[in-house]
Amino acid sequence: MDSRSVLVIGGAGYIGSHTCKRISQLGGKPVVLDNLSMGHDWAAMYGPLYVGDAGDSAYVKQILDEHDIDSVIHFAACAYVGESMTNPGKYFRNNVTAMQTLLDRCIESGVKNFIFSSSCATYGVPNETPIREDMPQKPINPYGETKLIGEQMLHWYSQCHDFNYVALRYFNACGDDPDGEIGEVHDPETHLIPIVLQAALGKREYIEVFGTDYPTEDGTAVRDYIHVSDLADAHVRALDYLVAGGESTKLNLGTGNGISVQQVVDSARRVTGREIPVKYGPRRAGDPPALYADPSKAKEALGWEAQWTDIDKIIESAWNWEQVRIKRDL
Ligand code: UFG
Numbered sequence: 413m414d415s416r417s418v419l420v421i422g423g424a425g426y427i428g429s430h431t432c433k434r435i436s437q438l439g440g441k442p443v444v445l446d447n448l449s450m451g452h453d454w455a456a457m458y459g460p461l462y463v464g465d466a467g468d469s470a471y472v473k474q475i476l477d478e479h480d481i482d483s484v485i486h487f488a489a490c491a492y493v494g495e496s497m498t499n500p501g502k503y504f505r506n507n508v509t510a511m512q513t514l515l516d517r518c519i520e521s522g523v524k525n526f527i528f529s530s531s532c533a534t535y536g537v538p539n540e541t542p543i544r545e546d547m548p549q550k551p552i553n554p555y556g557e558t559k560l561i562g563e564q565m566l567h568w569y570s571q572c573h574d575f576n577y578v579a580l581r582y583f584n585a586c587g588d589d590p591d592g593e594i595g596e597v598h599d600p601e602t603h604l605i606p607i608v609l610q611a612a613l614g615k616r617e618y619i620e621v622f623g624t625d626y627p628t629e630d631g632t633a634v635r636d637y638i639h640v641s642d643l644a645d646a647h648v649r650a651l652d653y654l655v656a657g658g659e660s661t662k663l664n665l666g667t668g669n670g671i672s673v674q675q676v677v678d679s680a681r682r683v684t685g686r687e688i689p690v691k692y693g694p695r696r697a698g699d700p701p702a703l704y705a706d707p708s709k710a711k712e713a714l715g716w717e718a719q720w721t722d723i724d725k726i727i728e729s730a731w732n733w734e735q736v737r738i739k740r741d742l
Contacts, residue, residue, distance in 0.1 A: 413438035413648055414655075417479040420444050421466045421514070422487030423459075424451025427529065427585055427643050429594045431485060432458040434644040443479050445472065446488065454742070455594050467510030469517045476521045483525040483651055484518055486511070489558075492602060493533065493698060496555035507558035508565075515565060519573050525654040526566065526577040527647055530662065532636075532703050534560040534581060541670065542706035545581070545662050553698055563662060570660045578650040578658075583636035583666035583705050585643055587726040588733035595733035596640075597742050604676055605637070605727060609734050612686040619688065621673050623695035628702055632673035633695075636666035636704035639720030639729070649714040658713065666705025667718040679723045683731055 418435055422428040423444030428451065432442035436458040444456045447465050464471045466488045475481070489507045490496070496503045518526060533556030534549045551557040566577040586605045588595030596606055611619040624631040646665050681688050710716045720726050736742075 413440045413652060415439050415441065416483060417441040417443050417481050418651065419475060419479070419481045419484045420487070421484065422446055422451060422489070424448060424453060424456040424461060425487055426596045426598070427640055428487040429455035430589060430640045430644040431647045432456070433589065433594065434648050438648060443475060443481065445475060450598070452597060457593070465510060467513040469513055472514060472517045473521055476523065482523050483655070484523050485527040485647055485651070486514065487529045489529060491555065493553050493555045494602065496553050497698065500554035503554045503558045508561050511562055512565060515569050519569065519575060524575060525651060526575065527650050528562055528566055528577055528579045530563055530579040530581045531556060531559045532581050532583045532664070532666070532705065534563065537700045538703065541702050542668060542704050543664065544706045545664055545709050566660070576654050576658070576660045578654060578660065579662040580646060580650060581662060581664050582643060583638050583664070583703065585640055586637045587639040587641065587720060587729040589641065590729050590732070592732055592736045595736065596730070597737065604673060605730050608677055608680045608688060609684070609731055612680060612684040612688050613734060617689065618691045619677065620691045620693045621677070622693055622699060624692050626701040628672055630672050630674045633699055634670040634672050634702035634704065636669060637671055637676070637723060637726060638666050638718060639726050642718045642720055646710065646714060646716045649716050653714055661713055663710040663713060664705040664707050665710060666707050667721050668705055668707050669721065670702055670704035671723050675723065676727070679727050683724055683727045
């Protein structure tokens with residue numbers, strides 16, 4: 413990373429703020445644009461914060477000009493799978509329409525490098541695991557569809573303009589900054605690990621395990637839990653890759669290990685030393701049985717590999733963050 417300024421849209425959010433921290437640790441200058449609908453002003457602590465929308469073309473132009481920016485990382489999006497099934501319009505508006513306005517602005521302002529938050533949700537229910545980037549993308553919800561359209565727009569913009577991108581397909585982002593400066597604060601919280609820890613703290617009565625009859629070893633659903641600091645590191649490497657002249661590409665970001673919901677609960681019991689009441693319930697609609705990555709393409713392109721491969725360590729970082737949240741009343 414050189415000392416360049418990077419526009420980080422959604423940089424006050426969970427993965428965005430961890431990426432800003434990584435950029436600034438390596439000598440770069442993160443400039444954050446966030447409308448604070450999901451992000452938090454306290455999380456934008458590594459550079460200037462501009463409060464506004466990704467689709468506000470005039471405002472984006474002003475920021476790009478002011479900081480002489482040619483590299484953008486775009487995190488800002490709606491990302492609740494369940495909500496996308498009840499309010500698809502919100503997802504197409506924010507994740508597609510606003511992104512297209514942003515892309516046009518980037519092209520007009522001479523942005524050359526673009527890193528995009530894509531998702532394993534673009535694969536839908538895969539025919540096989542681990543998932544490789546060249547496998548079919550058939551989303552089963554509007555959220556995944558909007559991320560796939562984002563990738564397709566980037567493909568054509570890069571074909572037609574002097575513009576390159578890396579689409580990073582995250583698996584299950586989790587864990588928190590090991591220094592406890594920033595971390596995950598979602599409202600409502602729907603993600604497994606924070607919910608399990610809230611049950612450990614007594615903030616929830618129990619954790620409901622969604623489905624015990626999956627064709628997996630213990631019958632619960634399997635995911636690839638990738639630490640947010642590893643994701644942050646991958647973004648900076650992806651930017652360096654483009655700046656060095658790398659071709660546009662799409663990369664899975666996962667550990668390559670499948671972990672079941674039951675294994676997450678067991679690990680959280682070990683880490684917290686607490687009981688954690690569990691209720692076993694039916695499957696959640698739209699949940700694939702098993703999703704885990706083949707991350708070898710990211711290793712080849714970026715020299716990136718997950719460092720956080722022990723689920724106990726990942727959960728420990730999230731548990732530490734829960735204590736910080738209590739102290740800071742976040
Ligand atoms: N789960 C439970 N109980 C809960 C919450 C979750 O059993 O209270 C289970 C889910 O059914 C799933 C696993 O825990 O099997 C992980 O669930 P999350 O809600 O934490 O994450 P998802 O895998 O559903 O979703 C994540 C991201 C999405 C992304 C998706 C791709 O949050 O943005 O991965 O599959 F689209």
